[in-house]
Amino acid sequence: MAQWMGKSRRKATGGLRRPNRKKRRSEIGREKLFTSVGKQKAFQMRTRGGNSKMRLVHAEKANAVDPKTGKVQSTTITTVLENSANRNYVQRNFLNKGAIVQTELGAARVTSRPGQDGVVNVVLLEK
Numbered sequence: 001m002a003q004w005m006g007k008s009r010r011k012a013t014g015g016l017r018r019p020n021r022k023k024r025r026s027e028i029g030r031e032k033l034f035t036s037v038g039k040q041k042a043f044q045m046r047t048r049g050g051n052s053k054m055r056l057v058h059a060e061k062a063n064a065v066d067p068k069t070g071k072v073q074s075t076t077i078t079t080v081l082e083n084s085a086n087r088n089y090v091q092r093n094f095l096n097k098g099a100i101v102q103t104e105l106g107a108a109r110v111t112s113r114p115g116q117d118g119v120v121n122v123v124l125l126e127k
Contacts, residue, residue, distance in 0.1 A: 003029040035059055035114035037077050037093040037101075042118050054118020059095060062120040064105050077120070078102040095120060 006027040011017050026048070038058035047053045064075045082100040083089040095101065099110045101122065108122035 003031065005029040033057065033115045034089075034092070035095040035120075037079060037095065044118075053116060055116075056114040056118045056120070059114060059120045062101070062103060062108070062110075062122045064103060064108055064122050064124055066105075066124050067126075073105075075103040075105045075108075075122075078104070081107060100125070 004023060004027055006023060007017070007019075009017055009019065033055050035056045036058055038060060040060050041057040043055055043057070044052050045055055060077060061074055062077050063072055065072050077095070079102050080090050080093045080095065080099055081102050083094065083096070084098055085096055086094075089096065089099065095110055095114050097110055097113050101108055101110060103122065103124075105124055106127065107125045109125060110120060110122050112119055112121040114120050
């Protein structure tokens with residue numbers, strides 16, 4: 001179901017605001033897409049102004065940066081260890097910015113927004 005991203009009918013004081021126009025198509029938002037660990041699957045969507053955005057549905061690989069050496073290499077994501085956004089995301093293996101994941105190279109923090117960028121970038125954590 002589409003989400004409406006326009007103004008609320010209520011003011012900050014709690015009173016009713018009298019709308020001067022109806023809803024517009026440009027005010028419609030999209031449902032959240034939770035990227036999970038699994039076989040790579042992504043799709044491209046059209047956004048405002050004819051631009052495009054990649055949505056990552058499932059991810060199995062991540063671009064890992066080693067902060068000591070500054071080198072980047074591709075690694076496989078095993079599972080989600082911790083997620084400060086929602087503790088239930090750990091059980092469901094959801095990837096979002098700030099999640100701590102287990103990779104072949106060790107624990108890493110996600111620095112990209114997979115549902116927006118279409119790629120998973122991580123920074124390896126110190127042991």
